[in-house]
Amino acid sequence: MRIIKLFILIVISMLTFSSQALAWPNSNIIGSVKDYSPKLTDDFYVNVNHEWLLNAKLKPGRVRTSLFNELQDIIDERLKALMTDETVKDHDGELVRTLYALWLDWDSRNAEGLGDLNTQAMKITGIKNIDELSAYFKTKDSFYNDIVIADYGIGYDNIDSEAYNLEILATGLSLGDSAEYRKMTSNGERTKKMHDGMVMYMLRRLGYDEAEAKRLLDSAFEFEKAISESMMTVDELNAPEAIKKMYNPVTMQELRQKSKVFPFADILEAHKVNSKLICLEQPKWLEALNALYTPDNLENIKAYLLCKLAESYITITDEPAYREYQRLSRERYGIKESRPDDETAVNFVHSNLSVPVSKIYVSRYVPAECKREITEIINDTVKYYREMLASEEWLSESTKQKAIEKLNAMRLNVAYPDKWRDFSGLKFDSEKTLIDAVKELQRFNTQKYFYERLNTRVDHDLWIEDVVAVNAYYSPMQNSIKIIAGILGGDFYNSDMTYEEKLGGIGIVIGHEISHAFDTSGAQFDKNGSMKDWWTEEDYKKFQERADKLIKYFSNMKVNGENYNGALVQTESIADMAGIKAMLGIAEGHANFDYDKFFRQYARIWKSASTPEFVDRLIKMDVHALAFLRVNAIVQQYEKFYETYKIQKGAGMYLAPDERVAVW
Numbered sequence: 239m240r241i242i243k244l245f246i247l248i249v250i251s252m253l254t255f256s257s258q259a260l261a262w263p264n265s266n267i268i269g270s271v272k273d274y275s276p277k278l279t280d281d282f283y284v285n286v287n288h289e290w291l292l293n294a295k296l297k298p299g300r301v302r303t304s305l306f307n308e309l310q311d312i313i314d315e316r317l318k319a320l321m322t323d324e325t326v327k328d329h330d331g332e333l334v335r336t337l338y339a340l341w342l343d344w345d346s347r348n349a350e351g352l353g354d355l356n357t358q359a360m361k362i363t364g365i366k367n368i369d370e371l372s373a374y375f376k377t378k379d380s381f382y383n384d385i386v387i388a389d390y391g392i393g394y395d396n397i398d399s400e401a402y403n404l405e406i407l408a409t410g411l412s413l414g415d416s417a418e419y420r421k422m423t424s425n426g427e428r429t430k431k432m433h434d435g436m437v438m439y440m441l442r443r444l445g446y447d448e449a450e451a452k453r454l455l456d457s458a459f460e461f462e463k464a465i466s467e468s469m470m471t472v473d474e475l476n477a478p479e480a481i482k483k484m485y486n487p488v489t490m491q492e493l494r495q496k497s498k499v500f501p502f503a504d505i506l507e508a509h510k511v512n513s514k515l516i517c518l519e520q521p522k523w524l525e526a527l528n529a530l531y532t533p534d535n536l537e538n539i540k541a542y543l544l545c546k547l548a549e550s551y552i553t554i555t556d557e558p559a560y561r562e563y564q565r566l567s568r569e570r571y572g573i574k575e576s577r578p579d580d581e582t583a584v585n586f587v588h589s590n591l592s593v594p595v596s597k598i599y600v601s602r603y604v605p606a607e608c609k610r611e612i613t614e615i616i617n618d619t620v621k622y623y624r625e626m627l628a629s630e631e632w633l634s635e636s637t638k639q640k641a642i643e644k645l646n647a648m649r650l651n652v653a654y655p656d657k658w659r660d661f662s663g664l665k666f667d668s669e670k671t672l673i674d675a676v677k678e679l680q681r682f683n684t685q686k687y688f689y690e691r692l693n694t695r696v697d698h699d700l701w702i703e704d705v706v707a708v709n710a711y712y713s714p715m716q717n718s719i720k721i722i723a724g725i726l727g728g729d730f731y732n733s734d735m736t737y738e739e740k741l742g743g744i745g746i747v748i749g750h751e752i753s754h755a756f757d758t759s760g761a762q763f764d765k766n767g768s769m770k771d772w773w774t775e776e777d778y779k780k781f782q783e784r785a786d787k788l789i790k791y792f793s794n795m796k797v798n799g800e801n802y803n804g805a806l807v808q809t810e811s812i813a814d815m816a817g818i819k820a821m822l823g824i825a826e827g828h829a830n831f832d833y834d835k836f837f838r839q840y841a842r843i844w845k846s847a848s849t850p851e852f853v854d855r856l857i858k859m860d861v862h863a864l865a866f867l868r869v870n871a872i873v874q875q876y877e878k879f880y881e882t883y884k885i886q887k888g889a890g891m892y893l894a895p896d897e898r899v900a901v902w
């Protein structure tokens with residue numbers, strides 16, 4: 239059971255002369271920037287961030303350094319102090335302190351060793367036939383530990399977005415992308431090496447010899463490879479048409495019909511999961527799963543489950559296991575040192591108890607006044623969007639009108655919610671171990687985020703997003719933006735910044751998020767967040783033609799020697815451009831606006847340097863363009879940029895007017 243979060247994030251994280259290759263080197267690889275700075279007119283991103291990029295160092299255990307990381311570090315330092323602060327008297331404070339202490343208590347963790355892993359493993363290895371396998375899926379062990387071959391979770395229903403539905407998800411793949419099983423990339427190879435290393439280690443700890451452990455791994459991979467053939471790839475999942483393709487409502491009765499061999503409906507019933515709304519994301523996958531659910535494949539499926547189980551314990555058991563995980567992780571991402579344990583413990587508590595952690599943090603560190611100023615910038619942005627949408631000549635009146643209605647209905651959320659989920663039902667016994675606490679969390683979260691929401695209406699006041707992460711969100715199914723507390727700092731925002739810097743920082747983020755309401759996915763959800771095509775067919779076609787031009791522009795670039803994936807980054811790049819355009823529009827209303835300050839601030843928020851291995855992963859998996867492209871390829875679309883810096887034909891930043899690809 240997975241807790242699904244549905245929103246579009248701002249991170250996770252030419253051209254120029256007609257058909258020529260990329261003019262800018264990939265400056266986001268750490269150490270790639272040299273002493274000599276390129277001219278601002280040739281490589282704006284490196285010029286503005288030169289000193290920072292030149293001196294960028296990775297802290298132990300980190301794959302990237304960026305403004306996002308710097309801000310998160312400040313937050314994490316504060317969180318660390320809060321996690322041992324006895325003056326936080328309430329239940330939330332106690333939960334946070336207990337979990338933090340349990341994570342760091344190596345003596346108890348070592349004494350506990352692998353905990354119940356052996357017992358759990360025997361439940362899988364003891365399975366003798368398909369009926370026993372089906373019976374296993376009906377147990378709490380399978381359900382709470384997420385040791386399944388068919389996953390599900392709670393989502394917002396596409397049609398009735400005020401209702402939660404049960405989403406049937408495809409099998410979890412260790413390589414993350416089904417395309418990797420057809421043709422493995424460098425990133426896939428690294429992911430596989432780390433995954434195999436973790437599983438091998440844990441299987442050896444369970445007593446398997448090398449050959450047997452290897453056989454189990456290969457067997458599990460065989461199952462993954464077989465099922466992956468029918469699964470959508472990362473590219474397909476991110477394509478605009480995926481939204482409709484993945485919305486396949488079924489009743490429980492229909493699910494029973496569609497999944498006769500793999501007894502899906504019976505398994506759900508055993509867990510008392512019954513939803514009026516069920517959405518089957520990948521029908522082809524379910525067919526394939528039923529074809530594979532045979533005695534012939536029993537051993538492969540068991541191996542898959544066992545490997546999944548073993549891997550899930552590596553970070554929560556004893557110190558030797560954790561150190562092996564760190565070693566493999568260093569190798570995977572090309573880093574020399576691991577993160578200090580206390581930092582990892584802070585992260586662990588933060589991600590597992592995000593509501594109590596956020597509540598405590600907000601009460602100490604987020605002044606209520608910042609909501610006011612951010613709301614003002616949001617209101618200005620919304621006002622400008624109204625003008626911008628009205629003035630787009632390629633849009634018909636009907637689409638414009640609906641777009642403005644959608645804008646007017648948008649939920650604008652700042653910093654933190656007024657209402658928090660109640661965690662009083664969660665208790666950790668400080669006498670117990672980290673493994674016990676993790677089990678308790680699984681039980682509690684399943685109750686809170688799954689059962690309590692099933693068959694109910696959406697409560698918009700309860701946010702699912704973590705508010706002390708450095709991020710911002712647009713949710714197409716809630717038609718809402720959330721500019722959360724975590725991003726309101728550093729170069730994004732502080733109350734002493736100039737107006738230009740505020741627009742070039744947090745303003746851009748706001749403009750970016752709002753634009754998602756009007757992009758290829760936003761066009762498929764109306765003002766209430768229900769799936770409905772509200773653009774005229776002709777307008778949507780025009781939008782797509784514009785998007786195609788942008789895709790081509792990015793796809794012609796060579797990054798790290800390979801053609802860039804324009805289709806993967808299209809939506810986020812359109813949003814980046816819209817963000818700039820909106821802020822430039824607002825700027826027009828201000829006399830003596832300092833555009834230089836504005837553009838420089840924009841370049842600064844994307845300062846970023848990573849290991850080559852991590853950059854490779856971003857290129858293959860991230861829907862956002864690499865940071866240097868989020869700056870250079872975006873600003874060069876707008877005339878104001880050329881005016882401000884007197885950029886002429888022949889300069890690296892120059893793009894001829896007819897080659898510019900801004901959708902908005």
Ligand SMILES: [Zn+2]
Nearest residue numbers: 246247248813
């Ligand atoms: Zn975005």
